[in-house]
Amino acid sequence: MAGSxxxxxxxxxxxxxAANTEPAWVRWALIAxxxxxxxxxxxxxxILVFVYAFREGVLEYIAAFLHPDGQSAVVLTLIAAAVSVxxxxxxxxxxxxxxxxxxxxxxxxxxxxxxxxxxISPVIAGLLxxxxxxxxxxxxxxxxxxxxxxIFATPGIILATTFVTFPFxxxxxxxxxxxxxxxxxxxxxxxxxxxxQVFRRVTLPNIKxxxxxxxxxxxxxxxxxxGAVSVxxxxxxxLTNTVxxxxxxxxxxxxxxxxxAMASLLAALAxxxxxxxxxxxxxxxxxxxxxxxxxxxxxx
Amino acid sequence: xxxTLAYLGxxxxxxxxxxxxxxxSRITLAEFWARxxxxxxxxxxxxxxxxxxxxxxxxxxxxxFIVAWVLVRYPFPGKRLLDAMVDLPFALxxxxxxxxxxxxxxxxxxxxxxxxxxxxxxxxxRPGIVVALTLIGMPFVVRTVQPALEDLDGEIEEAxxxxxxxxxxxxxxVILPSVLPSLLTGFALAFARAIxxxxxxxxxxxxxPYRTEIAPLLILIRLEQFDYVGATAIGVVMLLAGFAFxxxxxxxxxxxxxxxx
Numbered sequence: 001m002a003g004s005x006x007x008x009x010x011x012x013x014x015x016x017x018a019a020n021t022e023p024a025w026v027r028w029a030l031i032a033x034x035x036x037x038x039x040x041x042x043x044x045x046x047i048l049v050f051v052y053a054f055r056e057g058v059l060e061y062i063a064a065f066l067h068p069d070g071q072s073a074v075v076l077t078l079i080a081a082a083v084s085v086x087x088x089x090x091x092x093x094x095x096x097x098x099x100x101x102x103x104x105x106x107x108x109x110x111x112x113x114x115x116x117x118x119x120i121s122p123v124i125a126g127l128l129x130x131x132x133x134x135x136x137x138x139x140x141x142x143x144x145x146x147x148x149x150x151i152f153a154t155p156g157i158i159l160a161t162t163f164v165t166f167p168f169x170x171x172x173x174x175x176x177x178x179x180x181x182x183x184x185x186x187x188x189x190x191x192x193x194x195x196x197q198v199f200r201r202v203t204l205p206n207i208k209x210x211x212x213x214x215x216x217x218x219x220x221x222x223x224x225x226x227g228a229v230s231v232x233x234x235x236x237x238x239l240t241n242t243v244x245x246x247x248x249x250x251x252x253x254x255x256x257x258x259x260x261a262m263a264s265l266l267a268a269l270a271x272x273x274x275x276x277x278x279x280x281x282x283x284x285x286x287x288x289x290x291x292x293x294x295x296x297x298x299x300x
Numbered sequence: 301x302x303x304t305l306a307y308l309g310x311x312x313x314x315x316x317x318x319x320x321x322x323x324x325s326r327i328t329l330a331e332f333w334a335r336x337x338x339x340x341x342x343x344x345x346x347x348x349x350x351x352x353x354x355x356x357x358x359x360x361x362x363x364x365f366i367v368a369w370v371l372v373r374y375p376f377p378g379k380r381l382l383d384a385m386v387d388l389p390f391a392l393x394x395x396x397x398x399x400x401x402x403x404x405x406x407x408x409x410x411x412x413x414x415x416x417x418x419x420x421x422x423x424x425x426r427p428g429i430v431v432a433l434t435l436i437g438m439p440f441v442v443r444t445v446q447p448a449l450e451d452l453d454g455e456i457e458e459a460x461x462x463x464x465x466x467x468x469x470x471x472x473x474v475i476l477p478s479v480l481p482s483l484l485t486g487f488a489l490a491f492a493r494a495i496x497x498x499x500x501x502x503x504x505x506x507x508x509p510y511r512t513e514i515a516p517l518l519i520l521i522r523l524e525q526f527d528y529v530g531a532t533a534i535g536v537v538m539l540l541a542g543f544a545f546x547x548x549x550x551x552x553x554x555x556x557x558x559x560x561x
Contacts, residue, residue, distance in 0.1 A: 020457045022467055027374050034370040035382065037363040041435045042388050044410065045400035052403065087307075094304045112546065113308050119542040121496030123516035127523065127535045128315035131322050136528050138318050163311050217391065224393025226499035231520060244395040244499070251399050251503070260403075263396040270391035278384055 049267045052260035064250075064261035072238045073246035073262070076154065080229075080242060081222040084162035088218050092169025093211070097203075100177035101185075111174075114167050125163050126231025129156060152234030157242060160228040165221045172214030173207055180206055209280045209287075220273040224266050323536055327529050336533035341509055342518060346537070349515040352426065353494035356433035357441075361487045364441030371442070372449040386442050389435055394499025401432055402504045424506030429514065432500040437490030444489065448482035448556070481556030488552055492545035495538070 021027070054061055064070050095114060099107060117125060131137045133150040143150060150156045184206070188198045204211075226244040233240040241249065243262055250259035323332070336342060370376075371383050389397065405412045405423040415422060422428045452475065460470040498516040505512040513521075515538055522531035 020454050020461070021373070030366055031370050031374055031376050033363070034367040035378075037367060038382060038385060040411075041431075041438060042385050044404055045397055045435075046388070046392075048400050048404055048410065049396060091304065091307045094307075098304050110304070110308070112550075113312055115546065116312055119492060119496075119546045121498060121516045121519075121538055121542070123498050123519050124496070124535045124539055124542075125315075127519055127531055128319050130523060131528065131532065132315050132318040134528070136526065138321070159311075163315070166307075166311060220391045220393075224391075224396070226393060226395040226502075227516065230498075231523060244393050247395050247399065248503075256403070259399060263393075263399060266393045266396050270388060270393070270396075273391040274384055274387055277387060 046267060049260055049263050052256060053264040056257045060257050061261045061264075064258035065265075067258070069238045069241065069249075070246060070258070070262065073241045073243045074265075076157065076241065077223050077243040079154065080158050080161045081219055083158050084165055084222045085215060085219050087162055088166045089169050089211070089215055091166060092171075092173055092214060092218075095170040096173035096177050096207075099174050101182055114170050117164050117167055122164055122225065122227030123231055126160055126228040129159055129163070129228075129232055133159075151232050152236065152240060154240065156232035157229050157240060160232045161222050161225050164225050164228045165218045168218040168221060169211065169214035172210050172217070176207055176210040177203075209284050213277055213280045216273050216276045220269055223269060319532065319535070319539070322528070322532055327533060331529060332533050332536075335530045336537050339530075341513075342515070342534055342537075344510045345513050345515040345518045345534070348426070348429070348513065349495055349538075350541075352429045352514070353433055353491050353497075355430050356437055356494050357487050357491035359430070359434050360437045360441040360490045361483060364438055364486065364490075365445055365483060367438075368442045368445040368449055372446060386439050389437075389439050394436065394497065395503070397435055398432065398500035398503030401428070401435065401500065405431065405504065423504055424512070426512060428504040428506075429501050429512065432504050433494040433497055436497050436500060437494050440489035440493060441483070441486035444482050444486035445479060448479040452478060478559065481552060481559045485549060485552040485556055488545060488549045492542065492549065495541060495545070 022030075065074070095110070098104075099111065130151055132139055133143060133156065134140050135144065135151070137151075150159070184202050185198050188202045193201065223242075224244055225242075226248075229242055230245060230248075233242070233245055235241060235245060235249070237249065243266060247259050247262045247266075250256075250262065327335075367382075367386065371379065371386075402409075402423050404410050405415070405428055407413065407416050407423075409423070412423060420427070422431060456474055456478075457470055460474045461467075465473065496516065498514075498520075501514055502517060505514065505517075507513055507517060515534060519531045519534050519538070522528075522534065
């Protein structure tokens with residue numbers, strides 16, 4: 001459900017006849033409304049980020065990243081993404097495999113659990129970890145005794161990031177693997193392939209584009225997570241501030257240019273994510289067209 | 301399979317169990333009532349969170365529908381770009397959209413300076429919260445309505461026209477009822493997403509207690525005061541609301557699947 005919308009393969013729009021369309025002025029009025037709505041909500045904020053980031057010149061822009069606090073924020077964000085994206089990718093493949101290939105009791109419960117981070121406010125996700133690992137939490141006293149820091153430290157940030165982003169790969173793969181079915185895998189098995197060979201030679205090539213988009217989206221969300229990380233980080237400058245938290249600090253300090261410079265990095269990442277989505281949809285559409293052609297155009 | 305369950309257990313079930321145990325063992329019912337339900341500051345926060353989310357989801361229901369309609373039915377220059385950009389709120393970090401919207405709508409901002417003489421204040425006021433929540437909910441409505449509009453059978457519209465209905469009647473009586481389940485699903489998704497949203501609202505709201513303080517922010521404030529009981533009480537209410545929405549959305553999705561067949 002929320003947060004993940006399955007990739008759409010390009011379908012040619014049906015031809016409309018005169019009875020099925022509106023007068024030209026209605027069409028253009030509706031197009032104008034749609035464009036105005038999206039300009040206000042999407043294009044203006046996006047353009048503003050880059051204009052403000054560069055308004056004091058390229059030198060000021062670069063200075064934001066040379067500041068030690070800025071650098072440590074970038075490093076921490078990279079660490080959190082480097083841990084959470086591979087973990088969630090492995091989980092996403094395993095979960096999608098289990099859901100698409102096997103029938104078992106409690107499957108719907110499993111799907112609901114995977115959707116949980118979508119339904120939970122990121123602030124509540126952070127709260128869950130504070131209650132378990134915080135100083136007054138369940139494991140808090142034991143952790144303090146053994147001098148292990150999770151909340152207000154890097155492990156807490158990694159945990160919160162992983163929690164918030166774990167559905168993305170799974171949600172992208174489940175519909176894909178369900179649609180593809182397991183005929184090809186059975187064929188490989190009967191021809192004597194081992195389980196691992198089936199996965200590497202048959203399953204992986206079939207899901208690679210969906211997997212790539214899932215990972216890129218997961219990465220964008222991991223690097224941009226604010227609410228959950230905000231709760232568990234404690235905002236210690238130069239130590240537990242990720243890029244989004246550092247943006248908050250800079251913005252509240254009226255260092256607007258530096259804040260938008262940092263923000264432009266994440267905005268560029270978001271644009272790259274959208275570009276990957278377009279490429280993946282184009283590739284998936286092409287693969288689909290080729291498959292239809294190879295089967296003699298039997299189904300369209 | 302085992303890995304899937306172990307991972308889910310570690311990451312989701314243990315923290316959730318922690319919350320339930322905490323609520324069960326450290327908060328009495330009377331305390332829960334006083335902190336989560338009867339507390340006027342919490343009440344004001346729920347009212348704002350649910351009210352602003354509802355308005356934002358309704359705005360998306362109207363404008364998101366128009367966007368989906370235009371993208372499915374009309375050819376125009378720049379359509380591909382517009383279609384691709386609809387997904388931006390999924391990928392754009394909320395802190396980035398938060399500071400960008402705030403800068404856009406403050407008195408000296410690109411849009412704020414035109415609203416200022418009209419006496420309309422958006423940033424650091426309730427309308428700003430609605431704007432931020434509309435932004436993050438928009439793709440949910442567009443992306444659920446779009447496939448439903450694509451699946452519509454043109455022949456039914458032609459039949460309606462040949463039976464003497466004008467275009468508006470065809471829209472109200474034929475098109476809208478068949479995409480209604482999808483529209484409602486998109487509305488519910490946008491609503492649910494808006495209720496939990498924190499990052500973008502945090503910057504634009506101004507965060508004044510009783511006036512522009514959303515429920516997730518109040519949880520964070522309670523936590524910063526090390527008031528775990530107060531934070532958890534509000535968290536449980538919001539969590540239950542989230543689960544209720546998950547249930548409603550699943551039912552709506554089942555309905556729209558039946559509808560499409």
